[in-house]
Amino acid sequence: xxxxxxxxxxxxxxxxxxxxxxxxxxxxxxxxxxxxxxxxxxxxxxxxxxxxxxxxxxxxxxxxxxxxxxxxxxxxxxxxxxxxxxxxxxxxxxxxxxxxxxxxxxxxxxxxxxxxxxxxxxxxxxxxxxxxxxxxxxxxxxxxxxxxxxxxxxxxxxxxxxxxxxxxxxxxxxxxxxxxxxxxxxxxxxxxxxxxxxxxxxxxxxxxxxxxxxxxxxxxxxxxxxxxxxxxxxxxxxxxxxxxxxxxxxxxxxxxxxxxxxxxxxxxxxxxxxxxxxxxxxxxxxxxxxxxxxxxxxxxxxxxxxxxxxxxxxxxxxxxxxxxxxxxxxxxxxxxxxxxxxxxxxxxxxxxxxxxxxxxxxxxxxxxxxxxxxxxxxxxxxxxxxxxxxxxxxxxxxxxxxxxxxxxxxxxxxxxxxxxxx
Amino acid sequence: xxxxxxxxxxxxxxxxxxxxxxxxxxxxxxxxxxxxxxxxxxxxxxxx
Numbered sequence: 301x302x303x304x305x306x307x308x309x310x311x312x313x314x315x316x317x318x319x320x321x322x323x324x325x326x327x328x329x330x331x332x333x334x335x336x337x338x339x340x341x342x343x344x345x346x347x348x349x350x351x352x353x354x355x356x357x358x359x360x361x362x363x364x365x366x367x368x369x370x371x372x373x374x375x376x377x378x379x380x381x382x383x384x385x386x387x388x389x390x391x392x393x394x395x396x397x398x399x400x401x402x403x404x405x406x407x408x409x410x411x412x413x414x415x416x417x418x419x420x421x422x423x424x425x426x427x428x429x430x431x432x433x434x435x436x437x438x439x440x441x442x443x444x445x446x447x448x449x450x451x452x453x454x455x456x457x458x459x460x461x462x463x464x465x466x467x468x469x470x471x472x473x474x475x476x477x478x479x480x481x482x483x484x485x486x487x488x489x490x491x492x493x494x495x496x497x498x499x500x501x502x503x504x505x506x507x508x509x510x511x512x513x514x515x516x517x518x519x520x521x522x523x524x525x526x527x528x529x530x531x532x533x534x535x536x537x538x539x540x541x542x543x544x545x546x547x548x549x550x551x552x553x554x555x556x557x558x559x560x561x562x563x564x565x566x567x568x569x570x571x572x573x574x575x576x577x578x579x580x581x582x583x584x585x586x587x588x589x590x591x592x593x594x595x596x597x598x599x600x601x602x603x604x605x606x607x608x609x610x611x612x613x614x615x616x617x618x619x620x621x622x623x624x625x626x627x628x629x630x631x632x633x634x635x636x637x638x639x640x641x642x643x644x645x646x647x648x649x650x651x652x653x654x655x656x657x658x659x660x661x662x663x664x665x666x667x668x669x670x671x672x673x674x675x676x677x678x679x680x681x682x683x684x685x686x687x688x689x690x691x692x693x694x695x696x697x698x699x700x701x702x703x704x705x706x707x708x709x710x711x712x713x714x715x716x717x718x719x720x721x722x
Numbered sequence: 723x724x725x726x727x728x729x730x731x732x733x734x735x736x737x738x739x740x741x742x743x744x745x746x747x748x749x750x751x752x753x754x755x756x757x758x759x760x761x762x763x764x765x766x767x768x769x770x
Contacts (some may be wrong), residue, residue: 379738672743673746674743687745688743688744688747689745700738707739
């Protein structure tokens with residue numbers, strides 16, 4: 301009874317531990333392999349273990365810890381350390397998940413096997429691909445992995461974040477910082493604008509004549525009216541946004557001179573934070589999970605690949621229609637995917653999904669804004685529920701922005717605890 | 723708990739984000755969420 305109710309509830313975003321439920325009907329243990337130990341993979345593995353400890357869950361991830369992208373812009377703002385964003389994956393071991401520190405190099409869908417770099421071959425009933433994104437080094441002329449050591453993307457938190465933070469610290473007085481935004485869809489749609497805000501926060505204190513230029517391959521952006529309002533209130537004259545219609549799309553960079561080239565000409569800057577276009581890791585392409593070199597199509601109820609049976613794709617790598625590529629969306633998709641897998645073992649259809657996303661963006665230590673959405677499937681795609689969700693109100697009092705700032709911190713703590721068991 | 727969630731949904735309780743989120747769920751779904759949270763919070767029900 302309890303399990304059934306959890307199954308009904310978990311899709312609504314409720315979270316909780318569940319007492320043991322034996323998978324007695326299987327002669328052989330059910331075996332699920334999860335690729336990737338980020339928000340999507342960890343949440344899915346934990347949910348499977350919580351709901352049905354009889355399922356053997358193996359999570360394959362080369363790293364022992366995960367540095368969260370959420371809040372990593374605060375490192376650039378001088379408000380957080382990278383250490384405070386580093387999550388140990390030991391909580392997954394403690395939950396009874398078998399964590400293999402390795403990397404999947406091939407998926408054999410016919411044999412239901414994955415091959416690891418270390419040579420091991422593992423069998424699965426169900427595979428969950430939650431490996432996130434890769435940077436597309438072929439998209440901007442002159443911008444490859446070596447270039448990112450001079451012009452950091454900082455779009456995966458870790459060494460790249462530290463590098464950009466160091467460059468900001470060493471910026472000459474009155475220097476120029478450029479943030480290059482790729483065309484949508486990319487990981488964390490409001491991220492570049494939160495980054496501009498928190499860099500401006502840092503510069504306002506340490507380098508007040510410096511400027512932030514946003515070269516954008518899009519002509520509008522997430523939470524735009526709220527960001528514009530906040531920039532006028534807090535960072536007047538410090539942040540300039542150049543949309544695609546005014547030559548904001550950067551198609552070539554010169555690493556040595558830190559020059560950006562677009563339709564409106566060349567711009568030499570002191571710091572170039574180039575966020576390149578993204579795609580799922582190449583494994584998704586070689587395994588046949590991606591449309592061409594793009595993202596991975598899935599069924600909106602089970603998150604099972606529409607190209608490959610018994611393989612599910614969740615998080616940033618999948619095409620989730622109206623849902624953004626965010627930690628919150630990944631966590632919600634992971635739970636729905638886990639429930640669908642459990643139901644599939646029982647010969648039942650996936651439960652009707654009600655997915656959820658919340659994204660906070662920090663403007664300053666006492667100022668945050670949010671967007672949220674509820675998503676349901678309709679005619680094979682996920683749509684946002686009309687009349688629900690949406691942005692923080694415009695022209696809200698300072699006290700409202702401060703409360704959202706406190707809630708942003710609480711949101712961060714709870715999504716990390718929920719996703720990683722940490 | 724259900725009373726609180728319904729109050730959020732109908733803007734009868736001050737909120738920053740819960741009012742936006744609660745509007746995405748039916749009253750029946752909010753009732754199930756409320757029952758679940760109450761169940762989780764009650765120590766007597768743990769380990770059942």
